[in-house]
Amino acid sequence: MFAASCVPYGTRREVTDSDRRKFAEVFKKCDENNKGYLNTEDLKVAVMMLFGYKPSKREVESMMSAAQQNTTGMSLDGFLKSMSTKKAAHLWHDESRQIFTAFDMQYRGFLTLDDFKTAFRLILPHFSERMIIEAFREVDLDSDGHVSYKDFELAMSYGNSEA
Incomplete structure (x- = not known):
């Protein structure tokens, strides 16, 4: 999603x-x-x-x-x-890494729900907070409140295969 x-x-x-x-x-x-x-x-x-x-x-x-x-x-x-x-595949991986890095505004190596909210507000300002939270939960595979690059890349590849 x-x-x-x-x-x-x-x-x-x-x-x-x-x-x-x-x-x-x-x-x-x-x-x-x-x-x-x-x-x-x-x-x-x-x-x-x-x-x-x-x-x-x-x-x-x-x-x-x-x-x-x-x-x-x-x-x-x-x-x-x-x-x-x-x-x-290499170009797609580089693009995914750039997007993750742009979302990781605190340079922590992972994304939080607040990072998601900030990114979505910039990219899709009319996206509801409920949908942002659902997207975050979907990408946060281990439910630890952090989205690692590996989690992010997996979500990106899932979306790429549907595109």
Whole structure:
């Protein structure tokens, strides 16, 4: 309810043609011997080049299976789809972190009901206090009166899947 009702989902999370060209360029660089596909080691290097971290074995296996690669490796088309999904997820995570930080006006690392009330009054001034309290309770998963970033991110991802 909360995330779907107040978070603007814009085009900022879209992967651009420029991103896709960069993905294709990295694919070419990592495709040793121009074989037309990336094996798991090639894919690890490509993710490092694009996202700045070495993916786990499990993450690589997941990407390979999700891309429905051929028996020898991941094709360019599969790579483009996989990296586009990964890039959109990174952009969404960054956006969620920025929203949480904006709501956390006291820099405590968690949100209180008062933080929610303040944010809602700024964003949705006509939203009733009862609805704000309900939204807070929905996001405060452990009912401790604090919404951690993890709770917030989970609520945002729930709203994102409904959008």
